[in-house]
Amino acid sequence: MTFGSHIRERREALRGDDPSFSLRQVAQRVGIEPAYLSKVERGQVAPPSEATIRRIAAELSEEPDLLLAMAGKVSRELQEIIMRRPQLFAELLRQLRSAPDHALLRIVREVRDGNW
Amino acid sequence: MTFGSHIRERREALRGDDPSFSLRQVAQRVGIEPAYLSKVERGQVAPPSEATIRRIAAELSEEPDLLLAMAGKVSRELQEIIMRRPQLFAELLRQLRSAPDHALLRIVREVRDGNW
DNA sequence: TGTCATGTGTACTACATAGTACACACTTGG
DNA sequence: CCAAGTGTGTACTATGTAGTACACATGACA
Structure with a gap:
């Protein structure tokens, strides 16, 4: 599933019970041209x-990190975490x-629970 | 220390006992124009x-990840690792x-030693 | 003293990124 | 039937990225 088809499906799902999720209206709320979206x-x-x-993620209630990954990107915030201690x-x-x-989950949990 | 001044210092240090580390010769081996370097x-x-x-990192025997970080970048390879499981x-x-x-070191070591 | 290598200034370029602007065709509810 | 809203095609643009090409001035050394 590509980035584009994913957000299209998500938007159309949301439009099911809320017609304000038309392409044009979403584009306007996101702040881009409908033709571009x-x-x-x-x-x-x-x-x-x-x-x-x-x-777009905020508008469609999606995880930004997930959408960014589908777009082939890693958030600048995460990149900066890495760049402070690159090796x-x-x-x-x-x-x-x-x-x-x-x-991975286990590490996340253990670090969060402060066993470090 | 910026990316530029770092590699300049590194290059000049190497030129100390090897004159083939002139800007022009390094540029040629790296495959870029001297003026650009x-x-x-x-x-x-x-x-x-x-x-x-x-x-450049290979030529100056430096860590690629470190130089990339100094240049404000994260290697595409690491980004792809993240993008497979973004959340x-x-x-x-x-x-x-x-x-x-x-x-961090402790986690690296424990994962490497296969306690997972 | 000339030539050879050094570093640098200036001008230019190809391609990618991230969009905008406007016109068009379709359909649908009043 | 028409007015409004829908999605889309075409054309264009500004900015950033990643360099090249060539000329110039300096210093060393044979």
Whole structure:
């Protein structure tokens, strides 16, 4: 599923019980031209900028990180976390590339619970 | 220390016992114009692309991840690791943003030693 | 003293990114 | 039947990215 078809499906689902989720009205609330959103949804142009993707995510109640990933991007915020300690995070990420989900979740939980 | 001044210092240090580390010769081995490398080293233009930074890192025996970070970038390879499981890695990175170095190292070591 | 290598200034370029502006055709409710 | 709202095609644009090409001035050394 591409970025475009994903947000199109999401928007059409929301329009089911709220007609204000027409392409034009969503475009207006997001702050872009309807023609542009149309092309984005059909994958006729590359996905928008991070800022625009975030506004789309908010409008469609989607996870920004997920939409950004579908658009082939990683949020600038996360990139900055990595850039402060590039070697450490580089090794960590490479180490975790093929770790199973539950291992990642376990680390998240343990760090959050302050066992460090 | 900026990207430019860092690689300039590194290059000049290497030139100490090897005159083949002149700006022109390094530029040639890296595959870019000397004038361009000059501007990059003095911060007169934005840092080069990831591919060029990698070739510079190899030439100067530096860590690619470190140079990329100094250039305000995160390697495409790491970004792709994140994009495969964006939510999990997003939460993990935010969780670890202010964790001390030794905590990160400990995770790296434990994952590598297969306690997962 | 000339030539060779050094670093740098100026001008230019190709391609990508991130959109806007406007016109068009369809359909649908009053 | 017509006016309003819908999605889309075409054309255009501003800014950023990632450099190249060439000329110039300086210093060393043979």
